[in-house]
Amino acid sequence: MATMTATAVRSSARSGGLAGQTAMITGRWLRAQYRSPALIAFTLVQPAIWLLLFGQLFKGVVKLPGFSDSSYIAFLTPGIVMMTALMSSGWAGTTFITDMERGVMDRMLTSPVRRGALMAGQLLSNATTTVIQTILVFAIGLAAGARYDGNGLGYVVTIVASMLVGTAFGSLSNAVALLTRQQEALIGIFQFVSLPLTFLSSIMMNPKLAPHWVEVGARFNPVDWATVAARQSLTANPDWSSVTRHGLYLLAFTLFVAYLSTRAFRTYQRSV
Amino acid sequence: MAPPTHARTGGGDLAIEVTDLVKTYPAARKKPPVRALDGLTFDVPAGVVLGLLGPNGAGKSTAVKILTTLSRADSGTARVAGLDVVNDQQAVRLAIGYVPQKSSSDPMATGTENLVLSGRIYGLSKSDSVRRSAELLERFGLADAADRQVRTYSGGMQRKLDVALGLVHRPTVLFLDEPTTGLDPEARADLWTEVERLSAAEGLTVLLTTHYLEEADRLAAQLAIVDHGKVVASGSPEELKAELRGDSVQVELADATSANRVHSLISELPGIGEIVVEGNVLRARVDRGATAVPAVLGVLEEQEIAVAAVTVARPTLDDVYLRYTGRTFRAAERASDAEKERAA
Numbered sequence: 232m233a234t235m236t237a238t239a240v241r242s243s244a245r246s247g248g249l250a251g252q253t254a255m256i257t258g259r260w261l262r263a264q265y266r267s268p269a270l271i272a273f274t275l276v277q278p279a280i281w282l283l284l285f286g287q288l289f290k291g292v293v294k295l296p297g298f299s300d301s302s303y304i305a306f307l308t309p310g311i312v313m314m315t316a317l318m319s320s321g322w323a324g325t326t327f328i329t330d331m332e333r334g335v336m337d338r339m340l341t342s343p344v345r346r347g348a349l350m351a352g353q354l355l356s357n358a359t360t361t362v363i364q365t366i367l368v369f370a371i372g373l374a375a376g377a378r379y380d381g382n383g384l385g386y387v388v389t390i391v392a393s394m395l396v397g398t399a400f401g402s403l404s405n406a407v408a409l410l411t412r413q414q415e416a417l418i419g420i421f422q423f424v425s426l427p428l429t430f431l432s433s434i435m436m437n438p439k440l441a442p443h444w445v446e447v448g449a450r451f452n453p454v455d456w457a458t459v460a461a462r463q464s465l466t467a468n469p470d471w472s473s474v475t476r477h478g479l480y481l482l483a484f485t486l487f488v489a490y491l492s493t494r495a496f497r498t499y500q501r502s503v
Numbered sequence: 504m505a506p507p508t509h510a511r512t513g514g515g516d517l518a519i520e521v522t523d524l525v526k527t528y529p530a531a532r533k534k535p536p537v538r539a540l541d542g543l544t545f546d547v548p549a550g551v552v553l554g555l556l557g558p559n560g561a562g563k564s565t566a567v568k569i570l571t572t573l574s575r576a577d578s579g580t581a582r583v584a585g586l587d588v589v590n591d592q593q594a595v596r597l598a599i600g601y602v603p604q605k606s607s608s609d610p611m612a613t614g615t616e617n618l619v620l621s622g623r624i625y626g627l628s629k630s631d632s633v634r635r636s637a638e639l640l641e642r643f644g645l646a647d648a649a650d651r652q653v654r655t656y657s658g659g660m661q662r663k664l665d666v667a668l669g670l671v672h673r674p675t676v677l678f679l680d681e682p683t684t685g686l687d688p689e690a691r692a693d694l695w696t697e698v699e700r701l702s703a704a705e706g707l708t709v710l711l712t713t714h715y716l717e718e719a720d721r722l723a724a725q726l727a728i729v730d731h732g733k734v735v736a737s738g739s740p741e742e743l744k745a746e747l748r749g750d751s752v753q754v755e756l757a758d759a760t761s762a763n764r765v766h767s768l769i770s771e772l773p774g775i776g777e778i779v780v781e782g783n784v785l786r787a788r789v790d791r792g793a794t795a796v797p798a799v800l801g802v803l804e805e806q807e808i809a810v811a812a813v814t815v816a817r818p819t820l821d822d823v824y825l826r827y828t829g830r831t832f833r834a835a836e837r838a839s840d841a842e843k844e845r846a847a
Contacts, residue, residue, distance in 0.1 A: 255623050263611040266652070333610070334603030338668065341571040341601045343593060344624045502528075503574055 249351075252344050256352025260326070264356060271360055274322075278315040278368050282307060285435060286375055298437050305379065308372030309389055309461040310434030313454050315368055316361045316396040317428060321421035323357045323401035324408030331412055337503065346496040350405060350489065354398050361397035365390050380467035388464035388474060392457040392481060399453060399485040406492035409499040428454045433462070456481045517582075518676050518708035519547035519570065524579035526565050526732075539565040540576065541732035547725065549675075552702045552709040554723025556716070556820070558835035560842065562732035563712035564604060567680045570710070571601045584675050597625065600669030604680040606661045607668055610654035614645055614664055617653060618671055625672035632671070639667040643697065659690025666697065677701070679711045683718060691718075698722055716820040716832060726820075728827055730835070735827040740820060747818040747826055749776065750792035754799060757809035759783035768802050779825060781834055783811075786825065792816075 264271065286304040293303045300306040330336040339349055369386070379385060407417050431448030432438070432455035438446040449455040460477040463469050526540040539562045547553040555563045568574035570581055572592050581588045584598040601607075608617045615636050622632030640649045643663040648656060653664065662682065669677055682698065683691040699722065701707050713719050719726055720740050727737040736743060754769075756762060762780050769787060770778055774795055776788030789795035792815035803810055824832045 252624065255620060259609065259612065259616075259620055262616065263609070266611055330609075332605070334605035334607035334665070335609055337568075337573055337603045337605075338601060338607040338621075339624075341573050341596055341599070342621070342624050343596045343626070500573060501575075503568060 249345055249348055252348035253351045253355065256344070256348050257355040258352075260353055260356030261359060263326075264360060271363060274315070274319040274360075275364060275367055277318065278311050278364070279371050281314065282311050282368065282371050282375060289435065292436065292440075295440055297440055300437075302377065304372060304375050305377040306437075306462070307435065308369060308377045309465060310432070310458050311372070312365050312368045312389060312393050312461065313396050313457045314429055314434050315364050316393040316457075317400050317425055317454050319360065319364060320357055320397040320399075320401040321404050321425055323353065324404035324406075324417050324421075325414060326353065327405050327408040328412065328414050328417060331408075331499075336499075340496065340500060346493050349496070350402070350493045353405065354401050354489065357401040358394040358397050361393050362390055365393040379465040381465045381469060385461075385465035385469065388478070389461035392461050392478065395478075395481045395485045396454055396457045399481070399488050402485070402488040402492040406488070406495040409492070409495040412499070412502075428452055431455070433458050453481055453484045456484075516549040516585075517546050518549040518551070518584060519545075519553070519710060520580075520582040521545050521566070521570070522580050524566065524569060524576045524581060526562075526569065526574070526576050539732055540569075540579075543579070543729070543732060543734060545727045545734050545737060547708055547710060549708050550702070550706045551724050552698070552711060552722055553725045553727060554719040555710065555712045555727050555729055556714070556719040556723075556824075557712075557729035558714055558832060558839050560839035561729040561835075563714075563729055564680055565732075566729075567601075567678050567710065567712055571599060571678055572596055573601075597672070598675050600672070600674035600677045602665045602669040602677070602679045602682060604684065606665055608653045608661060608664050611652060613650050613652055614640055614656070615649045617664065618667060621668050622671040627672060635671055635673075639670060643667050657690070659686055659693060662686060662690065662694060663697065666694070670701075674707075676708045676710065679709060681712055681714070683713075683715065695721055714832075714836065716824070720820055728824060730828045736823065743823045744818045744820070747788060747822055749788055749790045749818075750795070751816050751818055751822045752787045752789050752792055752795050752799060753812075753814045753816070754785045754787070754803075754810060755812040755814075756783045756785070757811045761808050764806075765803065765808060768806060769799055772798050772802065774798075777826070779829070779831075781831060786822075786831070788822070788826075789815075 282304070286307055290303050292298060293300055293306065327336065404417065404421060407420055411417055431445055432452050433449060434454070438449045456477040460474045460481065464474045522544055524540045524543040528537045528539055530536040543562065543566055555566065557563050565574065569576045570583055570588060572588055572595055575589065583595050586595045586598065588595050612620070618636035618639060619632045622635055623629065627635060637649070640646045643666070645660060645663060645667070648660060653661060656664065666679070666682065679698070683694055686694065695718070698709065702709050711722060724739060725737065726740055726743060727734045729735070754765070756765060759782050762783060762785060765785060766778055766780055769775055769785065772795070774790040778785055778787045796813060796815050800810070800813060821832050828835065
């Protein structure tokens with residue numbers, strides 16, 4: 232028995248740190264995504280429609296007094312980027328539920344792999360999808376006539392902010408998945424949450440022109456923090472302090488929910 | 504004499520030691536709390552295949568989940584490979600392989616990808632993991648399907664891959680939770696052969712849960728019969744059957760209403776042991792089937808009670824189960840299925 236323990240301890244040292252394990256788990260999810268590219272394309276249909284439809288429909292709102300931007304499509308595109316990151320990450324948890332419905336989750340949880348790696352690996356692969364989507368949404372926006380005066384840094388900020396939105400709401404989705412263990416419950420909860428997150432924000436409308444309570448709601452909305460940071464960083468003379476402030480809020484929120492969702496593994500294990 | 508309900512096998516290395524495990528699942532909506540384990544105690548000597556046999560809902564899977572560190576008991580202790588499942592959790596995880604009740608492979612990945620990832624998670628180097636995966640795919644007859652996505656595999660192939668996934672890191676204790684449930688008879692026989700080979704060739708300790716009497720009889724060197732979260736009998740299948748001296752006579756009546764009268768008639772005959780009535784079927788333990796059958800038939804004919812069928816058999820595990828739980832295995836399964844339906 233002593234030898235058994237010794238072997239176990241030795242291989243424990245070899246079983247890799249958090250980074251190595253995260254890379255393995257990320258690889259698993261990226262491979263699965265790569266095998267169904269249609270899914271990424273599918274999640275783009277919606278933002279494309281939003282962009283082109285709303286871009287046309289609300290073209291005139293920029294003429295409202297107090298609306299600082301001159302082109303609605305340029306105003307809308309960063310918002311749709313964040314909305315896409317939010318909407319598609321809401322589905323992240325469905326992969327966990329698929330794993331739970333099979334025995335994959337239980338096998339993983341009885342292996343030496345760290346919970347943090349299981350969570351981070353899935354979120355990293357999700358963030359990769361978000362980056363691809365962000366670039367494609369920008370491409371559609373630019374094709375539809377959006378122009379930005381800022382330098383390339385604005386695009387980088389937008390991409391990072393969209394990844395954070397994707398990671399934060401992917402975490403929440405995973406946490407809800409671990410707690411409810413039901414596909415229907417997850418989708419229902421997310422649809423219920425994503426609508427107010429989209430409309431209590433500056434995604435489609437300058438909140439200063441909306442009722443006061445919308446402006447208040449937007450102030451506490453992580454999706455809006457990302458939208459504000461992105462839009463600001465894309466202007467000719469960005470207010471970097473605002474970008475940094477909103478970026479840090481978003482980062483703090485993302486880390487907080489990622490931590491919470493990793494804790495949700497415990498709740499899941501208590502109920503199995 | 505009945506074997507002690509939690510026999511300690513003295514001496515030798517114990518691969519699994521389970522003492523007095525209790526696990527209660529909290530009450531869910533409109534449902535009372537469920538006491539899944541109620542003082543479960545058993546041992547498994549190293550290198551032995553132990554079968555936990557019991558109907559659905561007896562607590563087998565709960566026990567496995569606790570032993571594999573997935574879940575935690577409310578009280579009691581469990582050691583696997585000499586390690587405490589709570590205090591040495593990480594070391595236990597490295598020492599065991601777990602094949603869950605549901606298929607545990609990633610359907611979007613190929614057989615090889617599944618195995619290599621699993622090996623890497625347990626700390627095998629990339630090249631070791633690739634080599635080990637190829638070896639296992641070969642051994643389980645999956646080499647041709649190695650580079651195919653698992654979603655294209657048949658149920659039997661997926662189950663073999665599941666077992667292979669449990670073996671990549673060369674564990675010392677393997678947990679097989681209902682390994683053949685849902686498989687067709689051919690795939691089942693196939694998997695049985697593999698499991699037999701495992702225990703024989705590698706000296707692996709295997710804990711197998713099953714609700715198939717036949718599977719328990721064939722694969723398990725030691726059995727622990729579980730009912731309502733407790734071990735009610737343990738020993739080798741042969742020992743357990745030998746405990747039930749004599750044969751089993753089963754009388755199927757044409758009409759269930761006369762069952763009670765038949766019960767009292769038969770119990771007066773010489774050489775008749777316990778009698779259990781289930782609907783229109785009476786099962787009696789008798790010293791010798793050959794003399795009991797004519798006597799039973801004689802009495803029934805005298806009383807003009809119509810008989811649909813009479814069979815006599817050597818004791819089976821079903822009789823063992825009946826002996827210790829007071830119900831046949833099929834009746835227990837039906838009861839737990841009905842419970843499940845009510846809960847749903």
